[in-house]
Amino acid sequence: MSWWGQSPFDEVVERATSELLPGGQEDLVLNLDISDQIRSKKINAKDAMRSFKRRLAHKNPNVQLATLNLVDTCVKNGGDVFVKEIASREFMDELVSILKAPAGCNVDVKNKLLYVIQTWGLASKNKPTLSYMSDTYALLKAEGVQFPPINENIDGILLETAAAPEWSDSDVCDRCRTAFTMTNRKHHCRNCGGTFCQQCSAKTMPLPKLGINEHVRVCDGCYIKLKLDKANIKPSTSTKSVSSQPVAAAAPIDKKEDDYDDDMKKAIELSLKEAEQQKTSYGAGYAQEPVEDDPDLAAAIAASLRDLEISKQQPPSQQQQQQQNKNDLSPVEMENILLFSTLMDRVYASGGDVSNDTQINQLYTQIGALQPKLVKSLDETIRKRNAFIELHEKLNMAVKAYDRLLEERIAGVRYNNIPEQQYQQQPLYHQPMDYYPP
16 A cells, blocks of 8 residues: 555455455456466565455455455465465464454355465475465364365465566676676566676567566577477477597586577577568569478478468558568568577677588578668668658748747737827926915
């Protein structure tokens, strides 16, 4: 709750637990939306817990029942940080106080309280961070409280949900090891929580698995892995066979670097296939190359074809607009340019040789073919910018001229409306009087 009244989150919680809802029913869509806000850390976990606690203090049993349903949904979908707040003494004691209220507790509310305490207590067993939750269940059971029978298998995975990671802190970038300064600021990847510089975390994308549906900052490594996961291609590990015989002078292998290189190779293959699919959509003037019998690449190609079919079903107005903007780069082409730039920075930093790499050379050829389109789009943008600047200057001059004429007109009307008055010139000094008063 803010100083000026209810916060926006409190209003959403009040709407989800309104007393106007029929007894025993819940707005599941709104409940899941609230849990996504908590899981993505848009809402502080402690603030959310206290908002639920205030709502549980309502006198209406329907509100209490809806709040318990909402809390149970958030516990199962809100992430570890929120579950720790629910397992705190502050919230669990509130549930016990409602259960043991001197004035009695509503039957439906009591049954729901016993159900959630039992479920959370069994799921939090052998979890040190949630010990107070399991201890509360054990204490009530020892006091002779009758819990409902268990009709399902309750496991600890019930309380485990993928949530946005905690941000790490470092004085250097986790990837390029560049020190942070006043000009080279630190940024955090929303997917892994690592600390990166601007160059290593310039890409953005949504993270639905973490409850983040808007575009947020991600590092280059997470961007490539998530892109491969979107196409159902798993990042491959090193396929080099390791001899069982000991090698005397074997150089140490950085597994993280090898995995990153393998991910880059997979991303190159995916980008090449996407570019080939785009060529087939432009017309029959482009030559088609045979597709290799790779199940992963076949799945990526099938996904691209489905996207093309969806784009073909667009209304005619959108198709005409796309034809008018034929010089604009598509999202796939822009991703390929960014991927090629990242790859070249990587190869240049490691001092690698690209002369014999056919995949990099093929990607370079396709990126080079995009340069005329990029130049045309840039020229068109510059031309539009200059035209808009000229129009803006003309509009300013016209507005100033209009204001000046309007002021002159108003001043003329005021001058003409002033009545002519005859003023007698007053003497500067008083004339001497012929007589003096007695």
